[in-house]
Amino acid sequence: MAAGNFTRESDTRQKRIQSFAFVISVCVAVCFSCGFVSNLVGFGTAFSGCEIELESRINPNDAPVASLVRLPGIGVGRAGAIVAYRENFSEKDGNSPAFRNCDDLQKVRGIGPKTAQNISQWLKFE
Numbered sequence: 001m002a003a004g005n006f007t008r009e010s011d012t013r014q015k016r017i018q019s020f021a022f023v024i025s026v027c028v029a030v031c032f033s034c035g036f037v038s039n040l041v042g043f044g045t046a047f048s049g050c051e052i053e054l055e056s057r058i059n060p061n062d063a064p065v066a067s068l069v070r071l072p073g074i075g076v077g078r079a080g081a082i083v084a085y086r087e088n089f090s091e092k093d094g095n096s097p098a099f100r101n102c103d104d105l106q107k108v109r110g111i112g113p114k115t116a117q118n119i120s121q122w123l124k125f126e
Contacts, residue, residue, distance in 0.1 A: 065079040072118055081110055
């Protein structure tokens, strides 16, 4: 009879330890989840504010697609259209630059006055 009580106490103790370990692991998982969510929220606000930091201004007359994509509001499609327009323009006019100012970018399909105005501070024309 004493051995039966010892076994029940041992089982009860083991269940308590398992329950405690489960509660601790859930708390740790919740803490990690909160940390990941706060990091994602921080990244989301940085991107949604369109605050872009460039080492220098971009010249659309010679910048590759990868550089043009970094401009706010310019995706891969528009960046490709800028490069295609530039290459087509250089075949026709030779040494003349395709873009002399920000307004010239409006000649590219998909770029209107608002987009040209939004990216003007990030561009240089040489």
